[in-house]
Amino acid sequence: MTHPPDDVFARVSQLLGKRSDDPAVVAFHAARGLKPPPIVTKLDMLYDVRDQEAGFTLNYQAEVLLPGCYPPRREGGKYVAYLASVDFRPSFTGRIAGELDVGLPEAQARTLAQQFEDGSWSTPMYRGHVVRREAGQEVVFLYDPDDDSFAEVQLQLVQLAEDDPALAQLASDAKASEPTPAPRQFPRRGRKAPGNEPLPAPLAALFELQGSDGLGEIDLEVLSEIEAGGPAAWTGNKAAEHELRVFAQDGSGGLVAFWIVQHDDGAARPLADQPVVFLGSEGERGAVASDLADFLHLLAAGIGPYEVVEYGSTEGESPQPAIAALAEQFFPARGQREASAIIVDAQRDYADFADRLAALVKH
Numbered sequence: 001m002t003h004p005p006d007d008v009f010a011r012v013s014q015l016l017g018k019r020s021d022d023p024a025v026v027a028f029h030a031a032r033g034l035k036p037p038p039i040v041t042k043l044d045m046l047y048d049v050r051d052q053e054a055g056f057t058l059n060y061q062a063e064v065l066l067p068g069c070y071p072p073r074r075e076g077g078k079y080v081a082y083l084a085s086v087d088f089r090p091s092f093t094g095r096i097a098g099e100l101d102v103g104l105p106e107a108q109a110r111t112l113a114q115q116f117e118d119g120s121w122s123t124p125m126y127r128g129h130v131v132r133r134e135a136g137q138e139v140v141f142l143y144d145p146d147d148d149s150f151a152e153v154q155l156q157l158v159q160l161a162e163d164d165p166a167l168a169q170l171a172s173d174a175k176a177s178e179p180t181p182a183p184r185q186f187p188r189r190g191r192k193a194p195g196n197e198p199l200p201a202p203l204a205a206l207f208e209l210q211g212s213d214g215l216g217e218i219d220l221e222v223l224s225e226i227e228a229g230g231p232a233a234w235t236g237n238k239a240a241e242h243e244l245r246v247f248a249q250d251g252s253g254g255l256v257a258f259w260i261v262q263h264d265d266g267a268a269r270p271l272a273d274q275p276v277v278f279l280g281s282e283g284e285r286g287a288v289a290s291d292l293a294d295f296l297h298l299l300a301a302g303i304g305p306y307e308v309v310e311y312g313s314t315e316g317e318s319p320q321p322a323i324a325a326l327a328e329q330f331f332p333a334r335g336q337r338e339a340s341a342i343i344v345d346a347q348r349d350y351a352d353f354a355d356r357l358a359a360l361v362k363h
């Protein structure tokens with residue numbers, strides 16, 4: 001389907017600053033045949049959705065420095081995200097701000113930018129010129145300093161400066177209104193930390209699969225048993241051994257473990273019922289799956305623990321039918337589970353893992 005490009009700028013201008021789940025935003029994606037607005041699980045990432053046909057990209061993020069958006073917050077396991085900017089590439093044929101186009105010579109863009117005190121700027125990558133700024137939005141033309149060619153146009157929100165005192169006040173107000181979470185129940189600490197122990201049957205089968213058919217492109221090595229020592233080495237705290245059971249690692253040395261926080265009448269549930277978490281070699285930390293069944297379904301989608309914690313990734317991976325068969329064999333009642341739902345559920349229910357791990361660290 002071919003879409004007329006001329007009204008795109010006006011339409012996305014009306015959507016700028018709206019939540020990614022706003023009905024108008026969702027309808028715009030659907031009308032243009034784009035993939036749905038992204039599930040945002042990281043603060044320091046820009047999540048883009050490209051319209052290859054028309055030559056523009058919608059950029060979503062959770063950290064928007066404006067009242068009503070700041071500070072970032074979670075709902076249902078994912079961050080509330082906003083359409084923060086739109087990039088228009090040289091192939092875009094519509095009008096920019098109603099009267100300009102991507103062929104605007106830099107000299108004219110520089111002249112238009114003179115009306116703003118900070119209208120022109122330069123970095124090693126781009127020279128930028130603000131040609132419009134109104135209603136909390138600005139239009140910036142970018143040019144490549146290496147060959148003086150046009151690079152792109154950015155339509156973006158005019159946000160507060162990072163050191164603006166208003167942001168600190170917004171964060172303080174939000175913290176004061178947060179409900180107090182129910183305290184976690186952690187394992188009792190005996191005199192001796194737990195030692196190595198056998199893998200649960202589903203993981204033992206995954207270990208055997210790893211040795212025969214492999215796990216595809218997933219960066220994961222299942223260990224031959226539950227290993228002690230890793231959590232203490234990661235945190236510098238022997239007490240961590242009581243709360244974490246390491247059963248796998250990735251190529252960089254990151255640890256994959258059960259977090260022992262599910263209990264019945266004071267007794268810890270079986271390992272298969274505990275959430276799966278990741279402790280990265282570069283300090284990454286976070287929940288991966290709510291239990292072993294969900295973890296297997298995540299692997300079956302071709303997604304490893306690092307990708308979940310670092311990128312919230314659910315796309316572009318190769319499915320692993322053999323792992324899906326293991327999930328069906330050991331957890332038939334669970335049924336099929338979408339990777340996006342697995343990640344959202346885990347990060348909703350175990351969002352406090354990073355804070356707990358920080359409390360355990362004694363380095």
